[in-house]
Amino acid sequence: MAEPFQFELVSPERLLISEAVNEVVVPGTDGDFGVLKDHAPTMSTVRPGFISVKHTDGHESRLYVVGGFADVNPNGLTILAEEAIDVADIKAEDLAEQIRNAEEDFADAKDDDQRLAAATKLDNLKNMKGALANL
Amino acid sequence: MASLKDLRNRIASVKATQKITKAMQMVAAAKLRRAQEAAEAARPYAERMDAVLANLAVAFEGRQDAPRLMTGTxxxxxxxxxxxxxxxxxxxxxxxxIVKLAKERARRLQADGKEVKILCVGKKGxxxxxxxxxxxxxxxxxxxxVKKLGFGHADDIGKRLLAMFDDEAFDVCTLFYAEFQSVISQIPTEQQLIPAAVPEGAETVDLQGAIYEYEPDEGEILQDLLPRNVSVQVFRALLENAASEQGARMSAMDNATRNAGEMIDKLTTSYNRQRQAQITxxxxxxxxGAEAL
Structure with a gap:
């Protein structure tokens, strides 16, 4: 039986999770890695993808993160995410609509800056959709 | 001496002003609560960021290949x-x-023969x-x-600063804002943004003899982290500022409402006195006239 450890997920706007969990799988830039209690101190960048969290009561939840950093130290695991969304809150229709909007933004973009911003957003959304489909 | 009609008009106008200041105070109070919540919600991220940065700074101490955002130009x-x-x-x-603090700093720098550039965030400054x-x-x-201050707004400013830094438009960047203490006290603060000052008081974790593993490696993480840190610090400053602004407005409007009240009392007293004098x-x-008959 896995022992619980402290897990924190923070985005610039708020603290999303702060609780003891059994296991977390983090999408690191160099590959996914699972974190259990007493993991070696590690610092890694996070690529856009899903983190999956095994809670102490046995149920599992998934969150989509857009990127950021994971810091494992003896106090536990901290993920500094640029943006994080609970998968349960993502709806396929909303996502499709957002992608449509982003595509329109891209088409309407007047200069390089706007085009770049729209393209980044579109990429993120498409990544999210792709990742969802692979669940 | 003002006539009775003048006094009546003035009382009416001060009452109207008092209503406005009272309304502004209540709006500021409501906004303050939201701004404070936003500032508190953003605090954990900034604190963790400080901790991570402090850990990395220790790893990079005295090394030549540290990024320019850390060592400066x-x-x-x-x-x-x-x-x-x-x-x-x-x-x-x-x-x-806030501006007074920035001005003092600018004068000191100019006296030392440095070149000063100013970027204003917010029109009043x-x-x-x-x-x-x-x-x-x-x-x-x-x-x-902007209705609700998001990280995106701070990120835009952060990216702008980084672009200027890459163009070598400046060597040192300092941020001026007011730290929110309470409704009656906001402390104008200056904070060095670039090169990144290692946050004081950030807790470094005792690794119990273990060594950090870095993926991909320290350099790349730091390359990623430092620009982010600039945006995070700007975001924190903007949130503190938003809370401070509402707090300052609330107490200013509270004062104004009270002053208007005092003024109304005074005007009413002199109005009554004059009315009495007129009747007499x-x-x-x-x-x-009756006696003369």
Whole structure:
């Protein structure tokens, strides 16, 4: 039986999770890695993808993160995410609509800056959709 | 001596003003609560960021290949002052106190022969700075249209600063904002943004003898982390500023409401007195007239 450890997920706007969990799988830039209690101190960048969290009561939840950093130290695991969304809150229709909007933004973009911003957003959304489909 | 009609008009106008200031105070109070919540919600991220940065800074101490955002350009000839103020007035000494701090700093730097550039975030700061330092202001960013301050807004400013840094437009960047303490006290603060000052008081974790593993490696993580840190610090400053602004406005409007109340009392007293005097005069005239018959 896995022992619980402290897990924190923070985005610039708020603290999303702060609780003891059994296991977390983090999408690191160099590959996914699972974190259990007493993991070696590690610092890694996070690529856009899903983190999956095994809670102490046995149920599992998934969150989509857009990127950021994971810091494992003896106090536990901290993920500094640029943006994080609970998968349960993502709806396929909303996502499709957002992608449509982003595509329109891209088409309407007047200069390089706007085009770049729209393209980044579109990429993120498409990544999210792709990742969802692979669940 | 003002006539009775004048007094009545003045009382009416002061009452109208009092209603406005009272309403502004209540709006500020409601906004303050939201701003405070936002500032508190953002605090964990900034704290963790500080901790991570402090850990990395230890790993990089004394190394030559540390990123420029950390070590600086090796010069300190050109200083960029980022002055964060409100876009609206009527908030007591809030804008002035931040600008005063920035002005002092600018004068000191100029006395030392450094070049000073100023970037204003918020229109009011520019309005005050324009007279003395108008030529030094590079640009003004207004967040007036922004309903809810998001990380995106801070990120835009952060990216802008980084682009300027990459173009070698400045060597040292300092941020000016007001730290929120309470409704009656906001402390104007200056904070060095670039090169990144290692946060004081950030807790470094005792690794119990273990060594950090870095994926991909320290350099790349730091390359990623430092630009992010700039945006995070700007975001924190903007949130603190938003809370401070509402706090300052709330107490300023509270004062204004109280002053208006005192003024109304005074005006009403003199109005009553004058009315009484007029009645007395009229009575005396009538009595004198009756006696004369």
């Amino acid at each position: 090796g010069k300190d000839d050109v200083h960029l002052l980022v002055v964060c103020t409100a876009d609206r007035g009527l908030c007591g000494g809030f804008n002035n106190s 520019f309005d005050i700075l324009r007279r003395d330092f108008g030529k030094l202001v590079v640009d003004t960013i207004s967040l007036r249209e 005069t009229e009575l005396i005239e009538i009595i004198a």
